[in-house]
Amino acid sequence: QKEVEQDPGPLSVPEGAIVSLNCTYSNSAFQYFMWYRQYSRKGPELLMYTYSSGNKEDGRFTAQVDKSSKYISLFIRDSQPSDSATYLCAFSGGSYIPTFGRGTSLIVHP
Amino acid sequence: KAGVTQTPRYLIKTRGQQVTLSCSPISGHRSVSWYQQTPGQGLQFLFEYFSETQRNKGNFPGRFSGRQFSNSRSEMNVSTLELGDSALYLCASSLMGTSGMDTQYFGPGTRLTVL
Numbered sequence: 124q125k126e127v128e129q130d131p132g133p134l135s136v137p138e139g140a141i142v143s144l145n146c147t148y149s150n151s152a153f154q155y156f157m158w159y160r161q162y163s164r165k166g167p168e169l170l171m172y173t174y175s176s177g178n179k180e181d182g183r184f185t186a187q188v189d190k191s192s193k194y195i196s197l198f199i200r201d202s203q204p205s206d207s208a209t210y211l212c213a214f215s216g217g218s219y220i221p222t223f224g225r226g227t228s229l230i231v232h233p
Numbered sequence: 234k235a236g237v238t239q240t241p242r243y244l245i246k247t248r249g250q251q252v253t254l255s256c257s258p259i260s261g262h263r264s265v266s267w268y269q270q271t272p273g274q275g276l277q278f279l280f281e282y283f284s285e286t287q288r289n290k291g292n293f294p295g296r297f298s299g300r301q302f303s304n305s306r307s308e309m310n311v312s313t314l315e316l317g318d319s320a321l322y323l324c325a326s327s328l329m330g331t332s333g334m335d336t337q338y339f340g341p342g343t344r345l346t347v348l
Contacts, residue, residue: 166237166323166339167276211276220289223276 124149129212129224138233142199146212146224149193153214153222156188158197161209161226170210171197202231235260237326237340245346251312254343258305258326264288265307266337267299270321279322282307311345319347 129146136142144158155174159167171186173179179186187196199206212224238257246252258265266289267279278291282301301307305326311318321344327337 164341166325166341168339169337213276218289220278220291222278225275 126150127212127214127222127224130227131225133228133230135230135232136202138202138204138231140202140231142197142202142206142229142231144197144199144210144212144227144229146195147193148195148214150214150216150222151193152216154217155215155219156186156195157213157215157221158184158186158195159211159213159223160206161211163208167211199229202229204231204233207231237324237338239322239324239340239343241343242341243344243346245348246314247348248314248316250314251310252314252345254309254322254324254345256307256309256324256326256340258307258324259338262326262328262338263305264327264329265301265305266325266327267307267309268323268325269293270323270342271319276323279309314347316347318345320345 127148158171160170161167173186173188176188176190183200185198207230209226209228211226213221215221240255256265264283266281268276269279270276279293280287280299281289285301296312299309321342323339323342325337325339
């Protein structure tokens, strides 16, 4: 079993849709949960960072963590064409060394 | 405030050569981390330097090394290049290092092609 599983997509949605991106993990030592957005030919940009189960909201973005199921999600409300990018989940534990998912390619079409 | 800068942006080398990549962190940031990104393996952590000391290291062979200078600028070196080293090498800086990943900012990367 891989340590982190993330569907590569592509996920194609119409503008205005609610987007749901997901990752599962197997390492119980993971304490910190992150979501990054990466545009083509750019470095990743941290979107959300959390260390507890539950929801965290920031504007149109909501990160959800379910430690009991080892499952995290990122929801994007009112998606825009500018949200088209690759979204990477990431995890770290006490060593703080991050482990990344392979990324999900999101396409929001007008 | 200037972001993280990496030089060069693109590089072509041949097998067996060595390469040095440079990263200038955001002013005031003391931690620099290096990552390798490939289509096959995704984004993988190489190592982190904090105040000129390597603090964390990922699972890469000894051909990959780095250092950090007193002004927090960092260099990464890969010796005896292999075809599989072709990748986007990303540098990220932060105030506190990987323990404070909520303040980590990535540079645009150096695209290395090994022929």
